[in-house]
Amino acid sequence: MKIATLSIGDEVVFGEIVDTNAPHIARHLYDVGLKVQRHLAVGDAEEDVMAAIRTLASTSEAVIATGGLGPTTDDITAAAAAKAANLRLELNKKALAHLRRFLAERGRNVDSANKKQALLPAGSGMIPNPTGTACGFHFQLNDCTFYFLPGVPREMARMIEETVIPMLREQSLQDSIIRIRVLKLFGLPEAEAGTRLGGLTGADSPVTVAFQVDFPEIRIKLRAEGDDERLVVRLLDETCLKAREKLQGYIFAENDETMDSVVATLLRTKGLTLSLAESCTGGLLAKRITDIPGSSAYFLEGAVTYSNAAKIRILGVSPRLLEEKGAVSSEVAMAMASGMRKVSGSDIALAVTGIAGPDGGAPGKPVGTVFLALSTNSGCQTREYRFFGSRKEIRTITSFTALDLLRRHLLSC
């Protein structure tokens, strides 16, 4: 089936915003076996919208359009669509009922601006919008079905999932079962991961494997398709297990989990408390830990000890050690972690010291040199790393590496 997206809005076509709706739709359709062939974007001018609709009607079998369904006068999509299809606008009763109910729940009445949102091309079907006033609609033009949705990403996403994808699958006679599993990997280069997963699935296997790099993590998308849901799920489970075996401990999360949420869950379920001593990450690690709601249950405190004086006073690092080994050293990283654990009384303390750049490198300790240390009641471990990239990249990968070290420790204890 030939599918196209159509994004409507001056803000898109003049580049004021980056259109994330079209890629969102394409990705979710791809996941259920439907390939989008082209994306088109035009501004809010009626003639441009009409021309786009007419062109797409002769080249596509399904078009998912977003934008221009709001209550203001510059929202002209419904009117332009009606004109392009030689239909008149009429008050859609289902859409009006939705508007009434939606606004009543918020203690408001339907005013004339809102009422405009219930004027749809005659004969078109209504697409429910559970989270906003703008209903969607669909109609047929030539051999093409047009689906019109609001441009608000959150509203659009839900309508795609709940209504448009089921309708498209029916339209395309696509009724096989498709399931997706995403494994998130950290600490192994993409090429190495690819080699390890070579032969994971055969050439004619109903499971496919795709890689996507989202620095600094790699996402491995496993996709299984078939007629029997139980078989599809079992195949996916088996492939997932095999992939995990081949990649040992490098898979840190699945699907919607993140490194931050996985570490949070481990700390909570193990009932352990955490404190942090940061130098080069400068609070980034604490920010990531406290991004997670409820983190106050296990996170006690963090120290951003940028100056040597702070390392000495707060963490009890010895001035002689700082002088002899330098602030960026495994010895100081360990002293920071041990000191932090002692003063905070936490079960675990994680410390970071390093050179994020762009300046501050020295012979033997170039920009990107980082030491991590993890102090627990069973001792203190330290690791040295050499990262590359911009200040931002070095700080990002350092925080990722530190959380991964913590994750691996929590899994083993």
Add this chain to the structure above:
Amino acid sequence: MKIATLSIGDEVVFGEIVDTNAPHIARHLYDVGLKVQRHLAVGDAEEDVMAAIRTLASTSEAVIATGGLGPTTDDITAAAAAKAANLRLELNKKALAHLRRFLAERGRNVDSANKKQALLPAGSGMIPNPTGTACGFHFQLNDCTFYFLPGVPREMARMIEETVIPMLREQSLQDSIIRIRVLKLFGLPEAEAGTRLGGLTGADSPVTVAFQVDFPEIRIKLRAEGDDERLVVRLLDETCLKAREKLQGYIFAENDETMDSVVATLLRTKGLTLSLAESCTGGLLAKRITDIPGSSAYFLEGAVTYSNAAKIRILGVSPRLLEEKGAVSSEVAMAMASGMRKVSGSDIALAVTGIAGPDGGAPGKPVGTVFLALSTNSGCQTREYRFFGSRKEIRTITSFTALDLLRRHLLSC
């Protein structure tokens, strides 16, 4: 002039990446008075690229295409463009010379994969790529000029600025001078800012004003156009000054400056040192301060005192105060700031305590309640705020507000 963009690549059309090239091009063209009318994106299939080129050739006067100029076999843009225009591919001498020079500087020879990148549609002009192997090219088809550029955003951006925009301006007989100034505003609602700037420029003024919200800041884009560069710049300067007067201290930055960089510059030039005591922002404030290279010159330390024990031990907040007023109170915010300044020895200490949510709200102190305190050698000031939104939004606007408080203090001292 009717202008379109064409983005070529499976990764774009299947939604694996969000296309930022088309909006980048549209925005930069808009800034010089050229409006893009449509964006089209297709995958790497030859027939799709050819169909797109032929359609655009009959509806546009200029097309800027990106992607598919790499050395690998799935990069088919040059071949598809040649076919669509009924041209053969030929070795472009300028392109080959560029490739030779570019690779030689990196100690490499031109191999057959790279050599493919010098095969361009016969008669097309070469567009230099100073930062990569993939040259661009341009040719005429019907009444439309096609510009083909690589998809790598950094390379594309430079080629747009250096070659495509000057050529387009010549093609469109657009030779007026256009200058842009962006004022960044924080702390005033968009509607209020709009009211204050009403009548800033007359209806027939060569200066236009546009607003763009980028939570939590508002960007005001002033754009002046004319034939005389000195006049254009003077007009823009005058309008800028008037806008600043009407918005008093709410403008915190211009053009590429950010809240973080402005605060950093003020601290550096005033020669003052800073320490931070954070509760609800959990390190976000320290992260933003240390995002800026060279921040160790003025940033001494930060404490993320999530627990009461940490507030007492590190900052010297009195246990009785915590019990009587609660951790989220102006009294505790002041005690945190004063304590931090004392122990760190910094010139300025900034403290934050609040409830970021989603849980933790209490009667009289709902989620979003935040207290800031700023301690300096001339005393301690505190402010109470009530923010709305998600945990992430509350943390973001809190960090912004804290930096703005610091900025205003630094400007006044």
